[in-house]
Amino acid sequence: MIVNLKCGECKHIFDFEVGEPSMDKNYRLVFENIPECPKCKARDKELLTEKGQGQMTAWHLGDL
Numbered sequence: 001m002i003v004n005l006k007c008g009e010c011k012h013i014f015d016f017e018v019g020e021p022s023m024d025k026n027y028r029l030v031f032e033n034i035p036e037c038p039k040c041k042a043r044d045k046e047l048l049t050e051k052g053q054g055q056m057t058a059w060h061l062g063d064l
Contacts, residue, residue: 001059004052007037008045014038016046021059029056 003018019032035046048056 001055003031003055004049005035005046006049006052007040007042008047009042010037010040012037012039013049021056 001018001021002015003021004013005016006013014037016035017033018035021032022030024030029048034044036043037045
């Protein structure tokens, strides 16, 4: 699944193939592929953009 993300380090907005999203036992979002910023190469520092939040909401509602 491709999700719209924002780097928590440099604030660059990008689309990333996260693979299969899931939820852990604490209901935190977990991605199969660890996001990496194409600009600064920061790993696992992603934030969901507004678009990304909508994508994850649609995924979650479709998964119920």
